[in-house]
Amino acid sequence: MSTETNFIQSVVLDDANSTLVILDQTLLPNEKVFLRLTSQNQIWEAIYALRVRGAPAIGIAAGYGAYLGTKESKAKTYEELYEDFKKVKEYLASSRPTAVNLFWALDRMESRFKKEVGKTPDEVKSALREEAEAIRAEDEMVCKTIGENALSLLKDGMGILTHCNAGAIATAKYGTALAPIYLGKERGINFKVYADETRPLLQGARLTAWELQEAEVDVTLIADNMASIVMKEGKIQAVLVGCDRVAANGDTANKIGTSGVAILAKHYGVPFYVCAPLSTIDLNCKTGDDIHIELRPGEEITSKWYEKPMAPEGVKTYNPCFDVSDNRLITAIVTEKGIAYPPYTESLPKLFE
Structure with a gap:
């Protein structure tokens, strides 16, 4: 007998609107509300205030957050973009000092950034999006295993x-x-x-x-x-x-x-x-x-x-x-x-x- 379970996705990227969509877990079980986060301050607060919580979900949110924060950059060169990325990473890392997945995801995003050395800012941003999506997809497989x-x-x-x-x-x-x-x-x-x-x-x-x-x-x-x-x-x-x-x-x-x-x-x-x-x-x-x-x-x-x-x-x-x-x-x-x-x-x- 097999019964398929309907799962709620608690962290989703709306790239077209440069938005991170999260299920606000602080309002459950009385309200099922999805927040649309469009700024680094909102993403930081969501992690700090446990609106998004659970080690893997924090990692997924951090990956998407690092991508979205870098996506906003007007940098014209790889080096300038990296300086902006480091600011985003440092800021998001300050939200939850105990959660190792937060740092793991941010370090992984930085590693991917460094692999794109010499590429244009747009190419690097595309690579960061790809990496953030990979963090989410891999977590699904990790959880199942x-x-x-x-x-x-x-x-x-x-x-x-x-x-x-x-x-x-x-x-x-x-x-x-x-x-x-x-x-x-x-x-x-x-x-x-x-x-x-x-x-x-x-x-x-x-x-x-x-x-x-x-x-x-x-x-x-x-x-x-x-x-x-x-x-x-x-x-x-x-x-x-x-x-x-x-x-x-x-x-x-x-x-x-x-x-x-x-x-x-x-x-x-x-x-x-x-x-x-x-x-x-x-x-x-x-x-x-x-x-x-x-x-x-x-x-x-x-x-x-x-x-x-x-x-x-x-x-x-x-x-x-x-x-x-x-x-x-x-x-x-x-x-x-x-x-x-x-x-x-x-x-x-x-x-x-």
Whole structure:
């Protein structure tokens, strides 16, 4: 039995109008709004404010953003255009310091730029567009392959816990951690998914629960502090999460709360799988201690989702965006090049051979 899934493209280039079109994920699930971004300021803000989010989607937006910013240039020579490109790259890179895909995509665009040395500005711009489109197309294939590899670890009817959103709207298509769920559904393999709310920005409640329900997947929403009880009750046979960066030793940064889920999974003997495109593995980053943890505004905790503030005025807040799951807690890291098992200092480099 095969059931085709209808996917929403969350990042699209409208080249004719020099516009980046994104699904504003901050408005889900109540409003499905596509924003038309025509300036570098708008693209920077969309990445910073998580209007576009998910490591692969950020990379795709960065590629398109670098192209559109360079497209605006009036430079007459290759050298002048490169100076303008570098300004665009540096500006976009400042939007999300933790997301390695942002830098990976921008570095890839720069590498392509340098390969076009000596060509006219118009020829270089055309090459940058081609490269940005390649980033998107390759991500779709990467996600599908990650899904295939992850699916080999799962069985029909399993209960799957996921945290944050590593789904189709966070990528070009399929998602990373949700890819095996979508592929399974298309093949008549069904899972019971439990989605953590993922406080304080509620990506699990607003995004994962929304997109899985849209795809008619069996999904149950739980608060983050319910992860322990559903594992204890035997409802969960595997945890699947995405990631924003994997260090060389296998330490993995993902949305705040992920490390707590990993600790619980270890305690209850539940396999904990990280679904990671190769582009999120940073072999130059030795351990999780070297990963910069972004701090976000306190109002995300105190007032963002409430009609009235739900904390006393002036209270101190601490709002880290990510945490790092120790490699000892991770059963396997699933990539498009295969599945890496401990010790990760040996298995991760082999993926790049």
